[in-house]
Amino acid sequence: MGNNINIVVEFLGGLDSIFDNKRSYKVEVDNEEIVTLRDLIFKYIAKELLVKPEDNYSIYIQDDTIRPGILTLINDVDWELEDELDYVLQNRDVISFTSTLHGG
Amino acid sequence: MSDSLTTEEVSRYGRQMIVQGLSTNNPIDQQLLLKNSKIVLIGAGGLSSPCLAYLAGAGVGTIGIIDDDVVENSNLHRQIIHSTSKRGMLKCESAKKFINDLNPNVIVKTFAVRLNNENAFDILDQFDVILDCTDTPITRYLSSDVAVILGKTLISASGVNTEGQLTVLNFENIGPCYRCFHPKPPPPHAVSSCSANGVIGACIGLVGVMQAVETLKVLQKIYTKENFEPFMLQYNGFMDQSLRRFKMRGRREDCISCGSKAKNKITREMIENSEINYFEFCGSRDYNVLADDERITVQEFEDKYWKDKKPKEDIVYLDVRPAHHYSISNFNNEKFHNVPLAELKSFKNDWTKLKSKMPELEPTSEVVVFCRHGNESRLATRVLKDDFGIKNTKDVIGGFFKYIDDVDPSLPKY
Numbered sequence: 001m002g003n004n005i006n007i008v009v010e011f012l013g014g015l016d017s018i019f020d021n022k023r024s025y026k027v028e029v030d031n032e033e034i035v036t037l038r039d040l041i042f043k044y045i046a047k048e049l050l051v052k053p054e055d056n057y058s059i060y061i062q063d064d065t066i067r068p069g070i071l072t073l074i075n076d077v078d079w080e081l082e083d084e085l086d087y088v089l090q091n092r093d094v095i096s097f098t099s100t101l102h103g104g
Numbered sequence: 105m106s107d108s109l110t111t112e113e114v115s116r117y118g119r120q121m122i123v124q125g126l127s128t129n130n131p132i133d134q135q136l137l138l139k140n141s142k143i144v145l146i147g148a149g150g151l152s153s154p155c156l157a158y159l160a161g162a163g164v165g166t167i168g169i170i171d172d173d174v175v176e177n178s179n180l181h182r183q184i185i186h187s188t189s190k191r192g193m194l195k196c197e198s199a200k201k202f203i204n205d206l207n208p209n210v211i212v213k214t215f216a217v218r219l220n221n222e223n224a225f226d227i228l229d230q231f232d233v234i235l236d237c238t239d240t241p242i243t244r245y246l247s248s249d250v251a252v253i254l255g256k257t258l259i260s261a262s263g264v265n266t267e268g269q270l271t272v273l274n275f276e277n278i279g280p281c282y283r284c285f286h287p288k289p290p291p292p293h294a295v296s297s298c299s300a301n302g303v304i305g306a307c308i309g310l311v312g313v314m315q316a317v318e319t320l321k322v323l324q325k326i327y328t329k330e331n332f333e334p335f336m337l338q339y340n341g342f343m344d345q346s347l348r349r350f351k352m353r354g355r356r357e358d359c360i361s362c363g364s365k366a367k368n369k370i371t372r373e374m375i376e377n378s379e380i381n382y383f384e385f386c387g388s389r390d391y392n393v394l395a396d397d398e399r400i401t402v403q404e405f406e407d408k409y410w411k412d413k414k415p416k417e418d419i420v421y422l423d424v425r426p427a428h429h430y431s432i433s434n435f436n437n438e439k440f441h442n443v444p445l446a447e448l449k450s451f452k453n454d455w456t457k458l459k460s461k462m463p464e465l466e467p468t469s470e471v472v473v474f475c476r477h478g479n480e481s482r483l484a485t486r487v488l489k490d491d492f493g494i495k496n497t498k499d500v501i502g503g504f505f506k507y508i509d510d511v512d513p514s515l516p517k518y
Contacts, residue, residue: 068290071350076350078351081352081353102238103262
């Protein structure tokens with residue numbers, strides 16, 4: 001058992017529909033295995049939280065990153081202002097994914 | 105340009121003019137900023153309704169409204185500037201009537217067109233600030249590109265279900281544009297709309313009100329080049345109401361619309377001669393998966409499969425709408441099976457699963473397939489034919505709503 005960190009993962013803008021209709025997850029991960037946001041997305045979220053990955057993977061992931069139309073926020077900041085997939089996770093980070101809305 | 109307020113205007117706007125602490129300007133100058141402003145709203149629906157009502161009330165001098173739709177019954181739960189007596193009227197004309205009643209000082213310009221590559225520049229250039237209240241990524245990219253080229257601030261709002269988003273784009277020609285946030289469009293299957301996915305009127309309305317607040321800050325120069333920071337607001341109505349403010353990136357240097365270092369940047373000419381094709385860029389879901397002889401019209405359905413409003417013994421009737429849609433309105437006959445398309449697809453050749461939903465179904469069965477508008481039923485027909493080999497499957501063109509329109513208007517549409 002390594003060094004565990006607690007992360008809040010959120011799915012907004014209707015994205016909760018592929019995560020068991022739950023908008024917010026409090027997760028505890030092994031920080032020796034899950035170091036970057038890339039690790040969290042591919043080793044944890046896509047495996048543990050995504051419902052029916054065989055149908056829903058492409059709604060979440062495209063071309064080895066988060067699919068276009070989904071914004072990723074690290075502690076309420078656009079991940080493009082951080083290091084995107086290479087961002088190094090900290091204890092108590094809030095990672096939010098929000099689908100872009102188009103209706104009006 | 106007006107440099108004074110009438111007595112009537114001072115009494116009308118007095119309560120907002122005496123609010124302190126928003127600006128160092130004197131109150132009359134602040135109000136004149138609104139009076140001398142020209143704004144245009146793209147769309148006159150759920151966002152625009154409360155937004156333009158508050159902006160007209162606040163004394164924005166000129167308001168343009170672009171919308172070619174007419175008021176329908178299904179709009180009224182959220183598009184509250186329209187009314188039951190205005191059903192069938194152009195939304196832009198209905199909106200104009202509302203504004204004139206509320207505040208006759210406002211000059212209203214209506215455009216009963218859909219914003220497109222050809223008309224966007226001529227229309228939007230008549231105004232100072234653009235409000236995007238539309239419902240497709242196609243118009244969102246178009247309005248952003250045009251706003252950048254014309255050097256105008258774009259206040260962009262959207263919403264569906266219980267959620268909404270709001271951002272200020274190309275602020276004073278230094279802020280990020282829509283393409284900076286979204287260089288690649290979402291795949292068409294991931295785009296949801298109010299008509300397909302539903303919307304709570306009060307939730308989209310609240311986002312429209314917030315859009316009005318942001319517009320006031322832009323028009324009254326409370327946001328400045330010095331203090332403006334790119335952001336996106338995310339509202340959610342249920343269960344606990346929440347409003348989040350996300351700090352967003354600035355301009356993308358390589359943005360093909362606004363980037364300072366981009367090569368081959370988008371020009372007015374490229375948009376006007378349709379070299380930039382927004383429909384192609386955003387794509388659309390391909391429902392065109394059937395040949396003509398795999399489909400029947402609603403009248404053929406009525407004559408051949410639903411004579412005297414009764415089902416035929418040896419026919420299998422399938423409706424692939426989501427269950428909560430089906431429960432609102434259907435043929436009210438137990439011969440009909442409701443198996444949503446997503447569920448049907450998940451069976452993947454498994455006859456046991458399929459039979460558990462439709463026990464009488466055999467490979468030789470004759471099946472008729474409905475959905476809401478006749479799109480998903482085509483995909484479902486393909487599934488039954490290709491995955492299960494049920495050759496005699498027929499798609500009903502235009503779906504349940506077309507049946508209601510053409511054959512039986514006594515059934516409710518939603």
